[in-house]
Amino acid sequence: MLTDNAANWQKLVDENPTYTNKYRYRHDEIKNRLHEETGEKCIYCEAKMRPVAPSNIEHIIPVSYDPSKRFVWDNLTIACPECNRLKGAVYDEFQKFINPYSDDVEALLLHRGPMVGWQAGQADAELTVKYLRLDSGERTTLMMRKIEAISDIDDKVERYTQHKGTPLGDVIAARIRKRTEKGEEFSAMIRSILSQAGLNELIA
Template identity: 35%
Template sequence: MIKLKKLAEPEILVNHAAAWTKTLIEKIASGTPATDGEKSRYRHADIKKVLVKETNGKCAYCESKLLHVTYGDVEHIVPKSTKVDVTFEWSNLTLACDVCNTNKSDKFSHGVGFVDPYVDDPVDHFNFVGGLVLAKPGDHDARLTEETLKLNRTELVERRNQRIRYLREQVEVIRHAPANLQQVLIASLQQELDDDKEYAAIARACLPCLMA
């Protein structure tokens, strides 16, 4: 998990979010079921396009790249099931893999007890140790986030360890390269820490140790 920054709200939300929300609230108050279309307007292509850009096409929580294997879910940070008025609120929308989205579900009512990468800097809450993402001692919100999202599920740890092995191999190449090539290779390796890279938080934590 890395710190994320919200981009400008899509025009379709600026123009329609209030009316869409009003429709949902009125239908709930009258006991009339909202249609699937009325409930899922947050999935509009224009909205998702911006979410993909601001998350670099990665799950906002586990940092797995999405679009080459799945569509990715438009995720509500505060669950819409517990607070219907945030269903179309731009600050409450992000992109998540289906596993993190399913694990999170509606467990964090009103955002309590949850590390929000748009509000919190994950490095203040987690230690990145090898392929593991571990809550800092005594940080109960981080531990609850870690356990609920299952941030150390086997498949994730394996993928992160593959990333670490790749970085280690690149460091070894640099060590055995001639001096004039080393600087070029180091600059290239630094790009592996960019936000758009898969598991950037893990890479940023382990690369200084590999280079030491």
């Protein structure tokens, strides 16, 4: 839908910038496709949203910076309300927020339990973490959900270790691997925890 109509929609905005014309990218079909593409996760904090919280269609390059990107598919994604609010219209072409579609995010970030840090010298990653407060206890709901995920995976790892090499151990291992798949909530954090524990065999 967006690909077929982008040029016409942009023309409508240019000629008559009404609310309806400017926000045609919020069509349910477009939003649903973006949810499929992102696994219904915020591209910045990895939190799943629906049905827990509303999601926002995020312009990677803000429309205020480049209005021609309003209906460009590659410029649209999904972000949680808090990441979307904190990022706002901030953009600098020489220092950008990390982009999961084009950047090797896990090579740029460091997971420290529920907190996120950045690899030394990675200014884009540092900007993303600091601006979105991914390293801050201020984001209470996000941190609590991540702590719950860590507790769950710790419990599963303990049970896997106890039953390794048995049919039950295989079942538990399969459930852990499922949590490391790209579309799962906080999968990057969980992959990092398992990797740091030397349990790479549990990463899908």
